[in-house]
Amino acid sequence: MKREKIVELFRRLRELNPHPTTELDYTTPFELLVAVILSAQATDVGVNKATRKLFPVANTPQAILDLGEAKLKSFIATIGLFNAKAKNVIATCRLLVEQHGGEVPRSREALEALPGVGRKTANVVLNTAFGEPTIAVDTHIFRVANRTGLAPGTTVRIVEDKLAKAVPQEFRKDAHHWLILHGRYVCKARKPECPQCAINDLCAYRHKTVTP
Structure with a gap:
């Protein structure tokens, strides 16, 4: 063209x-990151239904770690591949707390190093949360x-x-x-x-x- x-x-x-803007519901970069991880092979509508219940209870890396994997699964059980996604979200939260002070990093390299985060997810976060032209x-x-x-x-x-x-x-x-x-x-x-x-x-x- x-x-x-x-x-x-x-x-x-x-x-x-x-x-x-995105049709995923979020208020912080971390909420967006979790929502995008959960959205793989799932609809935005389905993810929003789950996160509307999850985020009022836990919407920071430490809060989700405190929630634990089993409890996290109960919130996202309606989403496809929820077992694997729960493991990735927990592992990502642990890295965010240990390596990034609980904040979502703004570099592609750091984002792609998080479990469950590939290039596409990194691009969504960079664009939607941080305004990068990705x-x-x-x-x-x-x-x-x-x-x-x-x-x-x-x-x-x-x-x-x-x-x-x-x-x-x-x-x-x-x-x-x-x-x-x-x-x-x-x-x-x-x-x-x-x-x-x-x-x-x-x-x-x-x-x-x-x-x-």
Whole structure:
């Protein structure tokens, strides 16, 4: 996709949603970190239901350590892979207390060293909690980037690197949220809503759906 089209694509997405943000509920960087760890292979809605009960009881690394793994599991048992996620959250809390004074680190290297935190989770935290212009490529963004021709690639990392080069600086901070929300609600996997899409005419997707 040429630069003029890319600028217009993000201009339209910004016009529709000037201040996009995550749909995960959080009030602190630590709450966001836990929510993102829990969100792997789970819906934001499902994670929010669990954290609305968990965070009023324990929303700091030390509080969750005091809660313990067994009790933590009882709060997140409705989320997929909750056993493994509970172990990772506990281990992450321990490292945060022991190595970072109970605070969420602001460097990618330190974030990725935490159990259950990969590059995508680190990118979400850096972007959403700390305002860094990172783009966490999930299945929605991967799909949108390939379908539209914005940043086609065969792997998540290729798409991320292409987006880092393609997205103009003025849109970089919010690009992650615009693309994920567009993929979640408009450019859906099975049946994209092309007739209602604000960037339909800019998109290179060959199999656009049409109005019945």
